[in-house]
Amino acid sequence: MFNKISYLQYFLSLPVKPSLRTVLIIPFILQILAVASLTGYLSFKNGQKAVNNIATRLLSEISQRVQQNLHTFLETPQQINQNNANAIKLGQLDVQDLTVLEHYFFDQLEVFNQVSLIGFANTNKEFISAEIFPDGSLTIRASGKSTKYNLRTYTTNKQSTRTGIKDFGKPYDTQRRNWYNKAIAKQRPVWSEIYPHNSGIALYIAASQPAYDKQGNLQGVLLSNLNLSKIGTFLQNLKIGKTGISFIVERHSGRLVATSTNEKPFHSNNFKTQLAENRIKPFLAIDSKDKKTQCTSKYLKSKFNEFKSINSSQQLYFSIDGKRQFIRVLPFQDNRGLDWLIVVVVPENDFMEEINANTRTTIVLCIVALIVAVAVGVLILRWIAEPVLALKKSALALAQGEWEKRIKIERSDELGELARSFNNMADQLQAKFSEMQDLNKALLQSETRLKQFLDAVPVAISINDPYGEIYYNNRAVQKLISVDLLPSIKPEKIAEYYQIYLAETDYLYPTDELPIMYSLVGKTVHIDNMEFRHPNKTIPIEVLSTPIFDESGKVIYALTVCIDITERKKAEKILADYNSVLEQQVTQRTLELQREIAERKQAEVALLESETRFRLLAEATFEAIAITEQGILLDTNQTCAEMFGYELSELLGMRVMDFTAPEYREQVMQKIRSGDEGIYETVCLRKDGSTFPAEIRARVMSYRGRTIRMAAIQDITSRKQAEEATVLAERNRLAQEIHDTLAQAFTVVIVHLDTASRKLTTDIEVAQKLIKAGRDLAHSGLTEARRSIKALRSQLLEDGNIFNALNRFATQMFSPSNTHIVCQLIGEIYPLSPDVENNLLRIGQEALTNAFKYAQAGEIQIELAYQESQCSLRIKDDGQGFDIASVSVINSFGLLVMSERAECIGAKLTIQSSPGQGTEVSVLVYRE
Known part of the structure; x- marks a missing residue:
């Protein structure tokens, strides 16, 4: 009705007065046309907005899926490397x-x-x-x-x-x-x-x-x-609209990494070449043969100048051949050097086909409705026009003070009732007009005094009529809101226009919870969760809103009082922050105490289990176990008591010196004082005064903040006796062999030569015969000497080749221990000279003996390689090793023997070792 009156006033204000029919019909038609047009337009716009929202969510979801799957795909090789690096570091x-x-x-x-x-x-x-x-x-x-x-x-x-x-x-x-x-x-x-x-x-x-x-x-x-083709396969499996695509480019270079199209991310050359980097070449995304990929890349480069300028997620639009395209660009980076861009492109036509068809149907229906509404409206307005014109004339006369003018319409409908009511109203107005003039003067004086009182109040006071429009505001209101007051503003726009927010949030205050809305329905409300936001400050306020009723109990005004509570909020925040910090500290300390108690209980249980397992292992071993601190025995096993002839209770608290032969005590004390670890031999002393040779394997460790020494003691009497017997038997055999061959032959040669020297002056012919016989005997003796040397070769070589000999020797030596032996033969075995085979065997035996005595190895590898021009022997252990630079070959007899044997057969000897990294001995012999 308001719009119709406005149109009417507009037409009445025109210089040329149109007819009432024109005044009523034209606005009516215009309104229907506006409604139809607006309906079609909003239908199209809402559809387009929905498409944009769907496209935005779809592109965001696809780009995030690509990002998540790409991150998982690229994390796998890094995790493999990390696992392998950990295994190498732990020695696994x-x-x-x-x-x-x-x-x-x-x-x-x-x-x-x-x-x-x-x-x-x-x-x-x-x-x-x-x-x-x-x-x-x-x-x-x-x-x-x-x-x-x-x-x-x-x-x-x-x-x-x-x-x-x-x-x-x-x-x-x-x-x-x-x-x-x-x-x-x-x-x-x-x-x-x-x-x-x-x-x-x-x-x-x-x-x-x-x-x-x-x-x-x-x-x-x-x-x-x-x-990278596997990334392209993943992109091809994504459903991106009907014709959408996705591709990945390098941000710093712009080269194509992968794409959901069938295009490969590289170009192949037409000519053959030996180098892979010359056979195929990556290319820039702007050089792609796929039109969408090429156009999208060119658009991004022109918009951002370079791909590397894209530092954040982008939602963009552009056209290809006049067709709008949606683009989503998402940077993909990690801390290992990857810097890519994920691009998703979807044509707008994939979403707009059905919406465009619905829009056309809506427009046709609106046109039909417009024609029908205009025809009906013209007929109805013609019937209404005549009495309305009469009302108009009477209203104009009344506005000019012509109270005697009356309307004469003889109709029984609403217009007739309106005419009669209009005449009655004119009579009453004429009587009341004079009374109102007197009352207006008194009321004006009263309102002036009330406004002065309210303006003097320091709090903001606002009065609104039942429709929410502003009736009165005092001066404090303007200071509080800092914007121009609008006398008439829709309720849903109040919070946005005056910047009213929920306290400590970024949300506008809900319209249905505004205090004035409660007061307009007759409720009194008191709140303190409201803020006024200004560009340079935020003012928290406390609001009291109450309704004002008339005599019949109807709400005629809503009175709202706003108080600035900035200082009170500051004090409350300081108190809340202090309470929060105190609560966090108490909670954190409680959790720390609970964690410490749990860890201590777990440590005690683990320690008890560990001590129990150690005690069982110590009692089950055939070696004596001794744990000492500063040379005093703290604990031992039953084997130790039996080995030294004591009761187990007697051993605890005794000194290490009490178990060592006097001449070896200084050596043992020196190792204890210096904290030496490793294997060494000494002579131990029993309770009855007898001694026995022993091998000690010592280890220094920290236990509960104390430094203790653990030693495993083994009686090696039988081993020493066997070694002495073997040496003595070998010496006797060598002596017999030399006596039976060289000594006898040289004795006969000397006798012949002595006789020949006496006969030189008397009988030259006999002397020559004797010399010839001596020479023959010397040859025979040389033959026997060679046979004896051959007989001196190791018995291990007589039963087989070097590989089998070293394997048997290592197995016999390390069978009592837990050392793992790995023997590997490379190539086919071919015969070497006896001298070479014997020296190779002796070098291998010396290396294995050193590993057994000093290395404490868990695994020993023996590798014998027969190649066309050379033969090599490599023996490697994972034991404790030694500093090769600090050991002199001259002062180490074992190293000296191996060096001399290698030089004797023209071989190349290499020894590599470092503390904690094991030792490797390799011998290389060139085949003659």
Whole structure:
């Protein structure tokens, strides 16, 4: 009705007065046209808005799915490297044995089949890896001394056994590779640059990580490679609208990494070449042959200048051939060097087809409704027009003070009733007009005094009429809200216009909870959770709102009082913060005490179990176990008591010197004072005064803040007796052999030569015969000497070859211990000269004896390799090792003997060792 009156006033204000029919019909038609047009427009806009919302959520969901799956996919090779690095650091994985690594990586590759390659490069430029080729074949790739540092590829079966050579390869220096140098330089896990696989049909990216031992020494670099085509396969499986695509680019270079289209992220050259990096080349996303990928990349580059300028998630729109496209760009980065962009593109037409059809149908229906409404409206308005014009004339006359003018309409409908009421109203108005003039003067004076009183009050007071419109505000209100007061504003706009918020939130105060809304329905409300927000400050307020009723109990006004409580809120916040901090401190300390109590109980249980297991093991062993502190015996086992002839209760508290022969006490005390660990021999003293040779294996450790020494004592009387008997028997045999061969032969030669010297002057012919006989005897003696030397060869060699001899010797020596012996034969055995075989055997025996006596090894590896031009023997243990630089060959008899034997047969002897890293002895003999 308000709009119709406004239109009417507009038309009445025109210079040329239109007819009433025109005044009523034209606004009516315009309103219907406006409603129809607005309905169609809103239908289209709401559909478009819905599409935008759906597209935004879809693109966001797809990009997040790509990001999550990509993160999981790329985390796998890094996790493999970390697990392998931990195994190397803990000593669980021997990086020196490339054969073990080869099988280990092959087994890992079967578990993590999304990874294309798992390998390791040591500091000696050796490289070993297991790989699933892009064609799906299982291979082993190796580079080192055996391949002359060429990267050779071997075919395998499912049991990781090499079945042949797939590619003899080319020179390969790991220390020139980006993935090797970058990992060592960063000293942490990194990603390499994207590079082409040497098959020329795929792009790879490498995850590498440096590997260290327990002492922090660099062992090499671990490697896990990914085939980027697997990322493209994942993108192709995503449902992105009907024709949408997704692709990934490098942010710093703009090169295409993967795409959901059938396009490969590299170009193949038309000519053949030996180098993989020349056979295929990655390309920029803007050079893609796929039109959507190319146009999207060009748009992003033109908008942001460079891809590397995109630092946050972006929701964009652009057109291809006049068709609107939705774009979602999401940066993907990690702390290992990856810096990619995930791009999702969906055409608007994938969503708008049905909405456009519905919009066209809505427009047609609106036009039909408009025509029908106009026809009906014209007929109805024509019937209404005449009495309305009469009312108009009367109203104009009344407005000019012509009270005697009356309306004459003889109708029984609403217009007739309106005419009669209008006449009655005119009569009453005329009578009341004079009264109102007097009352208005008195009321004006009263309102003036009331406004003065309210303006003097320091709190904000606002009065609203029953429709929510402002009736009165005092001066304090303007100061509180700091914006222009609007006399008429819709309730749902009050909070937004005056910036009224829920306290300590970013939410506008709910309209239905505003105090004025309660007061307008007759309720009194008191709140303190409201804030006025200004650009430079926020004012918390306390509000009291109450209704004002008339005589009939109807609400005629709503009175609202607002009080600034800024200072009170500050005091409450200080108190709340103090209580919160105090509560957190109490809670944290309580949790710490509970955790300490639980940890202490677990430690006590573990300690009790550990002591019980130790006691059982100590009693079950055949060796004497002694635990001492500063030379005083703290604990022992029953075997120790029986070995020294004491009761178990007598031993506790005795000194170590009481069990040591006098001449060895200084040596033992020196080892105790210096904290020496290891194996040494001494002579022990029993209770009855008798002595016996013993082998001591000592270890120093910390126990509950105390330094204690644990020693395992073994009676080696039988071993010493057997060694002495063996030496004596060998000496007797050598003496007999020399006597029976060389001594007898040389005696006869000397007799013949003496006789010949006497006959030179008397009988030259006899002298010559004697000299000839002596020479023949010398030859015969030489033959016998050689036969004797041959007879002196080790009995081990008589029963077989060097490999079997060393295997038997090691098995006999280490069978009483827990040391694991690994013997490996490489190539086919061919005969060597007896002298070479004997010296190789003696060198091997000396190395094994040293490992048995000093190394305390858990595993010993014996490798004998027969190659075409050379033969090599390698003996390696994982024992305690020694500092090779601090040991002189001249002062160490065992090392001196091995060096002399190697020099005797023209062999190359190499000894490598370091504390805690074991010892390796290798001998290389060139075949004659």
